[in-house]
Amino acid sequence: MTTEKHTEHHSSFQSYVTGFLFSIVLTIIPLVLVLNDMLENPLLLVIILLAACFQFVIQIYYFMHLRENKNRGYIVLALIVGIIIVVTVVGGSAWVMNF
Amino acid sequence: MIESIKNFSSDFFVTGDPLIYGADVSIVLVMVAIIFVLTYFKKWKWLWSEWLTTVDHKKIGIMYLIASLLMLFRGGVDAILMRTQLAFPNMDFLPSDKYNEIFTTHGTIMILFMAMPLMFALFNMVVPLQIGARDVAYPFLNAVSFWTFFFGAMLFNLSFVIGGSPDAGWLSYAPLSETQFSEGPGQNYYIWGIQISGIGSLASGINFLVTILKMRAPGMKLMKMPMFSWSVLSSCIIIIFAFPILTVTLGLLFIDRYFGANFFTLAGGGNPMYYVNLIWMWGHPEVYLVVLPAFGVFSEVVATFSKKKIFGYKSMVFALLSISLLSFFTWVHHFFTMADYKVDAFFAITTMAIAIPTGVKVFNWMFTMFRGRIQMKPPMLWTIAFIPTFLVGGATGVMLAVAPADFQYHNSYFLIAHFHQVLIGGVVFGFFSGIYYWWPKIFGFSLNEKLGLWAFWLWNIGFYVTFMPQYALGFMGMPRRVSTYGWDMGWAPLNFISTIGAFLMGAGFIFQVWQIVYSIKHRNKEGAADPWDGRTLEWSIPSPPPEYNFAIIPKVSEQDDWWYKKQKGLTKVKEDYKPIHMPKNSGIPFIMGGFWFITGFGLTFEWTWMGIIGLIGVATSIVVRHLDNDTDYYIPVDEIERTEARIGGTR
Missing domain, CATH: 1.20.5 (Single alpha-helices involved in coiled-coils or other helix-helix interfaces)
Incomplete structure (x- = not known):
């Protein structure tokens, strides 16, 4: 029981870190694009929306323990x-x- | 030095108004009185170990009830002050800036700090008992919910005497709520009071959703669940999806105000209309989530006092769930004048569509009463009073849903009358009905019916006297949120009548307080376990229930299981006790709430250091709780036997 609990903790910790990294990257991309005026609409809008969609998927996948x-x-x-x-x-x- | 302290305190404390000085004095007196009573009767330890640290859902429910009745008093005083100001033309009872503050706090307090906690009081007092559970799914989180609500509400109320109240309306529309127009701390109080109590609301929503889905007694399939629990489930679904929108909206407003961002300021490239759009995406689901549990109460009360099973169980469930989904598709009807005509057409139709499931419910209640043996007990009286009130409220709602007509009604007293009619007639009457219905269960004694009857008639007559004239005033062109008007407008007679009604409702409230105090003094414990010959599981256990609720978890086979068992003579249970697993009390939720208060207060006055200290405290509380492994215990069998013998349980 204890070992099982331990491994479960370990894997969820790893999943949190990966998820956190992914979501940080997905936050930084739109921020950099907007702050530096690197792209024009509508491409900018599409990229921001795509980043938001991926963000949604990543939150669900890495943090919500759906697979367990x-x-x-x-x-x-x-x-x-x-x-x-x-x-x-x-x-x-x-x-x-x-x- | 002294000069700067003087300057600081004249900014910090609200000064210059006799009403406020009165409030200052009464706050200090009440606090001194409380401290004196607690010390004199040596009750500090009792207060801490029995109440402040409790994780028992019944006690948390009682604390919610007390807090919400206090807030009903505060919001009610606000209402009476406003009605007094409007009683005659050209009154100068309240200056216009004070009037703005009072209508703002009245709205915010009544919805967020009265209706919501009264709803959570009922959730806590009833749901676990009704589904045969020993507590909610996350008892600790439940205590966190209560204390974040409580400290959020206290923070908001503090604005009256320290720093100044918010005055941008109960939803604080941008740009009025931006720093440019509302510089002082009032608006920050609004943001943080609501943000902090919002944590509690969201956590409660999750908590009760999980409780209902996971902790029902064996055999209670979803389609055999009591209707009140169904309504709580639907309401929790709305909470979970709507409250994050509020948090984000107010978060953006905070960023605008604190960091000088421009989400909602036109000058910086933002748009105040985004605020209106976002806040109503929460605001409309919000009013449905407070009314759904009231619908659940009516369903229970109508079935119990008609001695019949609820009519159309499946259609009731369908109506509840479709209202909870549809409630997310109507928000634009709060600002028809802002949107495009095509958008208006769509949202007018979705708004009218909501009337269909609501109508289904009203017909189901009436068919439940049809050929039933109706008993006019207090909870039933409020239910019967609700039906015509809500009918008029619903009909005027459909009138307002017609977008072109709304261009005429909007922002007028017609609207005021409409939403008070559905919120008082639906939510308040519903929750009163629920309180009268479940009071004996939670407290173990019944409420005096005669005083209750006085309260009932005063509230009802007062309600119609107040709000019927306001429909007419709306047609006569009286806009909302005006602090005064002239004789030449012709609004004087109806306003005066309306004010009389407000005082009648205030008298009704006093009768209710008298009723509670009287009933506590003359405890009538007779038949408190099942005073109404109830149908659902909560009536199968003693009143007040022991901390573990059910000594033996019941096995459910029918929809109104307790009624069924009573009819078949199956109420005897084999006394085969097992140790009961219970959560331990914890002081962390209270302390964490206190730290949230410090955070909110610091950010309200833009003292960043204080905000950071508060947040560190909050984080520390979470970590301490996380490291604590000693969170539960077992009640041994002999203790259960002793308790059950004492309270006469397990009949």
């Missing part, structure tokens, strides 16, 4: 609802503010 959980039904359901809400929030805002 056996109850797939809840996870899939929660993800679907979450994605619907995120798309509504982002897409809806873009639509509302576009006048």
